[in-house]
Amino acid sequence: MTDSTQRPGRRGSALSKDRIVQAAISILDNEGAAGLTFRALAGRLKTGSGAIYWHVADKDELLAAATDHVIAKFEPQDVGRLSPQEAIRALALGVFDAIDSHPWVGAQLSGNPFQYAVLRILEGLGTQVVALGIPEKGRFNAATALLSFMLGLAAQYAVASHHFRDGSDRTTALRAVAAKWMELDPEQHPFIHQVAPLLPVHDDREQFMAGIDLILAGIDTSR
Structure with missing residues (x-):
């Protein structure tokens, strides 16, 4: 489920779960699931892996969030x-x-x-x-x-x-x-x-x- 709520301690940060998910989708589109690592994601976002873990617990959660984001985007209006x-x-x-x-x-x-x-x-x-x-x-x-x-x-x-x-x-x-x-x-x-x-x-x-x-x-x- 896409959720842009930040975890405690990151209030006001420019890094949000939505930005992380968008970056993950870009990597997935170009390199597939094998290319999606927290190291690659941190490089794309120009941040440390630890900052990403404030918003996403692990790769499974990130993949689920990215998948839901794409499905929601294609839902009929x-x-x-x-x-x-x-x-x-x-x-x-x-x-x-x-x-x-x-x-x-x-x-x-x-x-x-x-x-x-x-x-x-x-x-x-x-x-x-x-x-x-x-x-x-x-x-x-x-x-x-x-x-x-x-x-x-x-x-x-x-x-x-x-x-x-x-x-x-x-x-x-x-x-x-x-x-x-x-x-x-x-x-x-x-x-x-x-x-x-x-x-x-x-x-x-x-x-x-x-x-x-x-x-x-x-x-x-x-x-």
Whole structure:
């Protein structure tokens, strides 16, 4: 949870938790989680590591705060003007764009499903599930089905960020994967042969939203 409250003894300091989180995000965007150390952060902020510890207990807390900051930034605004279905789609797109813009966020969301950033997403989904008129006993299942699909995207991006780390572009890498798929026995894997040509050219965003729409259709049927 993003919290700019300073710890005792640092009142009036120019260094705030928000500045620390912003600097951490910059390092994460450029170097990934492995590059985020308190030493690197202190160098970026031109301060000592001890000053940072006044605001952040450890790297896990810092990663959680950075992840929540990014997710909050991509939250849709004025959802009250949208239908519940439109609000869920807007929230889903916000999560997609957050992960797409900051690939390290995918690893953080999928690696710790109980952090506040995940609860922030679940709260947004649950509010709209209630607005859809889903009976109380089905609300948890409906909201977590949507959440699980989004965290699946997060995990997929976490893997992809490692897969493409050698500098290969997405299309080239997926063409290589598709070529491997086409080497499989077509009698044992007819569907794989059918979809392999689509792999290098499919649009991740469109496919993701198609999945959200399928879940929404199922939720609507459950009413």
